Amino acid sequence: xxxxxxxxxxxIEGHLSVDTDVDANGVITDSRSSCLIFRGFExxxxxxxxxxxxxLTQRICGVCPxxxxxxxxxxxxxxxxxxxxxxxxxxxxxxxxxxLNTIASHATHIYVLWGPDLANPxxxxxxxxxxxxxxxxWKEMVGRFAPISYKIDGxxxxxxxxxxxxxxxxxxxxxAIALIAGRMPGSVSPYPGGYTYKAxxxxxxxxxxxxxxxxxFVSKYTLQVPFDAWIANTYKASSPQKAVSFVVEHxxxxxxxxxxxxxxxxxxxxGDAEFYAAFGSELVGETLLGLPASLKHDKIGGYSxxxxxxxLAYGGFYNTENGDGYDPTSPEGDRFxxxxxxxxxxxxxxxxxxxxxxxxxxxxxDDSKGDLHPTVGETIPFTDPAKIDYTGGSDxxxxxxxxxxxxxxxCEVGPLSRMLAMKEPLVTGLALAFNEKGYSAANVYTRMxxxxxxxxxxxxxxxxxxxxxxxxxGKISVPIDLSAAKxxxxxxxxxxxxxxxxxxxxxxxxxxxxxxQAIVPSSWNMSPRDAAGVPGPLExxxxxxxxxxxxxxLGVDYSNPVSIFHxxxxxxxxxxxxxxxxxxxxxxxxxxxxx
Ligand code: NFE
Numbered sequence: 001x002x003x004x005x006x007x008x009x010x011x012i013e014g015h016l017s018v019d020t021d022v023d024a025n026g027v028i029t030d031s032r033s034s035c036l037i038f039r040g041f042e043x044x045x046x047x048x049x050x051x052x053x054x055x056l057t058q059r060i061c062g063v064c065p066x067x068x069x070x071x072x073x074x075x076x077x078x079x080x081x082x083x084x085x086x087x088x089x090x091x092x093x094x095x096x097x098x099x100l101n102t103i104a105s106h107a108t109h110i111y112v113l114w115g116p117d118l119a120n121p122x123x124x125x126x127x128x129x130x131x132x133x134x135x136x137x138w139k140e141m142v143g144r145f146a147p148i149s150y151k152i153d154g155x156x157x158x159x160x161x162x163x164x165x166x167x168x169x170x171x172x173x174x175x176a177i178a179l180i181a182g183r184m185p186g187s188v189s190p191y192p193g194g195y196t197y198k199a200x201x202x203x204x205x206x207x208x209x210x211x212x213x214x215x216x217f218v219s220k221y222t223l224q225v226p227f228d229a230w231i232a233n234t235y236k237a238s239s240p241q242k243a244v245s246f247v248v249e250h251x252x253x254x255x256x257x258x259x260x261x262x263x264x265x266x267x268x269x270x271g272d273a274e275f276y277a278a279f280g281s282e283l284v285g286e287t288l289l290g291l292p293a294s295l296k297h298d299k300i301g302g303y304s305x306x307x308x309x310x311x312l313a314y315g316g317f318y319n320t321e322n323g324d325g326y327d328p329t330s331p332e333g334d335r336f337x338x339x340x341x342x343x344x345x346x347x348x349x350x351x352x353x354x355x356x357x358x359x360x361x362x363x364x365x366d367d368s369k370g371d372l373h374p375t376v377g378e379t380i381p382f383t384d385p386a387k388i389d390y391t392g393g394s395d396x397x398x399x400x401x402x403x404x405x406x407x408x409x410x411c412e413v414g415p416l417s418r419m420l421a422m423k424e425p426l427v428t429g430l431a432l433a434f435n436e437k438g439y440s441a442a443n444v445y446t447r448m449x450x451x452x453x454x455x456x457x458x459x460x461x462x463x464x465x466x467x468x469x470x471x472x473x474g475k476i477s478v479p480i481d482l483s484a485a486k487x488x489x490x491x492x493x494x495x496x497x498x499x500x501x502x503x504x505x506x507x508x509x510x511x512x513x514x515x516x517q518a519i520v521p522s523s524w525n526m527s528p529r530d531a532a533g534v535p536g537p538l539e540x541x542x543x544x545x546x547x548x549x550x551x552x553x554l555g556v557d558y559s560n561p562v563s564i565f566h567x568x569x570x571x572x573x574x575x576x577x578x579x580x581x582x583x584x585x586x587x588x589x590x591x592x593x594x595x
Contacts, residue, residue, distance in 0.1 A: 001029065004561050008036075009568045011113040011147075013574025014065050015465060018527060018538070018568050022547055023453040026556035028564075031535070031542035032392045032527045035401040035575045038364070042379040045516040050076055050485050050507055054190050057503065060518070061577045063108075066101040066177070067496030068518070068577075070094055071503040074328055076192035079505055080480040084325035088252060089474030090194035091318040091326065092465050094529060095336070096190065096207070098317060098494075099462045104173035105213060105497035106415075106455045109405055109572045111166035111221070114448065117147040117569065119160065122548065122562045124192045161345070162221050176210040179203055196475025199470065207466045213461070218459055225250060227459075235457055240429030247426060301541040301567035302440025303445070305343025307558050308534055310409045311417035311442070312524070314351065314502060315339035316495025317461070320469045330493040337495060338460065340421035341406060346435055348421075353491060356502070358519065359403040359530035363398055371405070371531060375489060377517035392529060394521055400579040403527040403536060404519045408456045412537045413499025414482060414526045414571065416442055416450035416547030442541070444563075444570040451572070468510040496521050498572050522578035523573040540566055 006016035017034040041060050054072040063265045073094075077083040128135065139157065142150050146160040157307040174184045175402035180199050181187035189196045199207070237243035303309045314572055316333030317325050322334070330339045333351065339351040356372040366380040382397065389396035404411070411417070419427035420441075423534040427450045431441035492503040500523030508514040527536030535543070547561035 004558055006561065006564050006568070007034075009565070009573070012118065012569060012573040012575070013061065013575065014573070014578070015575050016568070016575050018564055020542055020547070020561075020564065022556075022558065022561075023523065024556070025146055025548045026548055027546060028542045028545050030392065031539045032390060032398055033401070033528060033536055033538045034527055035522075035579050036399070037579050038381065038400045039579055040379070040381075042377075042516050042518060043511050048513045050079055050490075050505060050511070050513055051192065052068070053091070053503070053505060053513065053529045054192070055186075055188065057518065058186050060520075061574060062185045063105060063574055064101065064496045064501075066098055066181075066187065066190075067494060067501050068503070068520075069190040070098055071188040071492040071496070071518070072492040072505075073192055073492065074494055075489070075490035075492030075505045076504040078328040078492065079507060080192050080403070080482075080484045081488070082193045082330045082478055082480055085478045086194055086325055087475040087478065088320055088324050088469075089198075089471055090476050091324075092179065092199070092320050092470045093195040093199065093476070094190065095317045095465050096199075096462065096470070097177065097187075098171050098193075099182075099465065100177045100210075101461070102497045103455055104170050104177075105572075106451050107166050107173075107217070108170050108450060109497075109569075110448070111123050111162045111563040112147070112170075113572070114566075114569045116147045116160070116163065116560065117565050118144070119146040119150070120560070120562045122557070122560055135283065145195060147442060158365055165217065165221060168543055169214070172210060172213055176207060179210075191477065194475075196477070197475045198472065199346065200472050204470065204472065206461075206467055211466065213464055214462075221409050222455070227245045230456060231460055233271070233427040234453065235424060235460070237425040238272065238433070240425045240432055241427035242429075243538075244429035244433060262539050264364070281289055283307060289446055300444045300545055300563050301570055302434075302443040302545070303344060303537075303540050304440070304544045305540075306440070308410065309344040309407060309442075309540060310411045310539060311342040311344075311420050312351070312406055312411035312413050312500050313337065313340055313418045313421035314353075314493035314495060314500040315421075315470040316418060320465070328491055328493065335495075337418050338422050339493070340418045341411075341418065344441075346420070346431060346441055353493065355407045355501070356519070356524075357405050357408075359405060360521075361403070361531040362392070362398060362528040363402050364397050365402065366399050367531075374519055375491075375506065375515075377504070379517070392535075394533060398525075399528045401523055401526050401528060401575075402519075403530040404524050408530075408532070408534075410527060410534060410536050410540065411500075411524050411531070412442055412522045414447065414450070414499075415499075416447050417452040417499060418495060419450045419453060424450075424453060424457065438446060444566050446569040482511065494576075498522060498574060498577070499524060520574075520577040522571070522574045526573055526575070538568065538571060538573075 002022045005019045009016045015036045019032040019037045020028045021030040052445045057068040057072045124138045144160045145164045150157045177184040181189040223230045233246040234243045315330040317336035327334045341349040359371045360367045390398045420519045435441045490505045495502045504517045506515040525537050
């Protein structure tokens with residue numbers, strides 16, 4: 001057994017250590033996910049004016065401040081008892097605000113954070129089985145995704161084209177957000193009872209122009225078919241099977257073109273042969289696309305035991321067809337992206353927020369009260385350094401992340417869970433196809449496809465929110481009664497780019513914050529073992545995967561565990577969010593952490 005630790009896992013937000021035990025065949029037999037920063041926002045919020053929570057929680061993270069601002073605003077709408085009165089136009093503005101952030105976050109992740117792994121030198125060896133064509137494919141991957149310039153065969157290849165293109169795209173989207181939110185990050189526009197800025201006709205015209213540029217980027221770098229055709233044949237397809245067939249036929253054409261014509265000069269994106277060559281699972285690569293069997297791999301980032309995992313979505317974006325007001329408990333139908341629980345076997349259940357608990361048995365917190373619902377949750381750092389133990393054993397404490405559970409089950413959250421919960425045809429079709437063949441419905445491939453598909457869907461809805469649903473002459477807020485906060489509670493359920501985000505607030509008899517708990521997407525995905533010893537989603541998805549899984553032909557290279565990179569990054573982790581300080585010693589390696 002060899003211990004392979006990736007610490008820190010880079011190109012994510014914050015400090016995550018991924019620690020694995022790997023056997024002689026390169027198969028991961030055990031894993032630990034350690035979030036090595038502590039930030040203490042939940043404690044900072046105590047005794048504050050509740051209204052400041054929507055501003056302060058945006059400082060949890062510079063990537064998804066809007067999500068924290070809106071989750072907090074939802075909790076405040078509930079606390080002040082005005083959720084059922086928030087005007088429709090304020091809800092539309094909040095949707096536009098979040099939609100722009102989600103697209104910016106996904107574009108950054110796909111092209112700047114995750115994509116560069118496709119330029120890993122290991123792929124040159126994999127693709128060498130395709131001879132000159134394979135080498136050409138690898139050069140294209142480097143040319144597309146490399147974050148630094150490379151030399152290939154003595155020739156310099158500049159920094160990747162899609163990597164470079166995504167950066168100004170993010171800048172443009174940040175500008176669009178600032179247009180309707182004053183600034184980004186750290187906006188003052190989400191406010192209980194509504195939204196503080198009423199976009200005017202000029203803003204709508206400018207937002208439409210930003211939108212057209214986003215569409216151009218998505219069509220050119222991601223889809224390679226006209227946007228409307230993609231929407232009609234996937235998102236609006238009459239069945240999951242039809243959506244999958246459309247994409248498979250599209251891919252076959254691209255694979256044929258790439259592998260036969262040796263034409264790699266296209267400005268292309270994720271629909272390309274190389275993505276599927278690199279990620280050619282038996283289903284997608286070999287069975288559907290006819291790629292060589294040597295490119296098959298068994299499992300990258302899937303779950304071995306479907307009874308120990310579920311997919312959770314709280315529901316994102318208000319359903320503006322419902323008019324004014326919304327339900328803070330997020331029942332199905334209240335949100336554009338519906339709430340729901342999908343089991344590891346793809347069975348659907350209704351979501352019930354009372355079933356959420358957090359365990360801190362293996363986290364650096366006082367665990368004397370056992371598992372707690374977030375309305376009574378605590379964030380009390382433990383004080384016994386002797387308990388620090390990164391082995392993952394039954395008494396070990398190895399992370400600042402807590403372990404959220406739904407009815408005791410670890411849950412994956414994020415685009416894949418959202419697409420499954422809303423029964424989006426393409427992603428549902430892919431998940432069903434994997435499931436039917438005995439593979440985990442969730443893996444690196446379906447996670448990334450879900451993120452791409454969600455970008456397209458939100459871009460589609462964004463235009464409707466901006467040009468159809470929003471009325472610049474409408475009402476943008478209702479007043480709140482500050483005394484209503486006294487001895488009141490609020491729950492804000494929302495969807496951040498990385499998944500289900502919940503804020504829970506309780507105010508005391510003085511109307512000030514008595515308790516505040518945030519359970520964020522990366523708390524779920526990066527969670528450690530719980531009191532029952534069940535590993536979190538990232539930990540489970542690593543166990544059973546090969547560190548050099550791609551193609552089964554890499555051999556075992558402990559020094560370049562490329563699939564740990566792919567799997568870890570496929571969740572788009574954000575540790576700043578998950579733990580909401582830094583280690584007081586300033587040293588973050590596991591065996592040097594002291595408090
Ligand atoms: Ni810091 Fe966040 C998002 C939230 S984290 S990026 O999206 O909430 O998992």
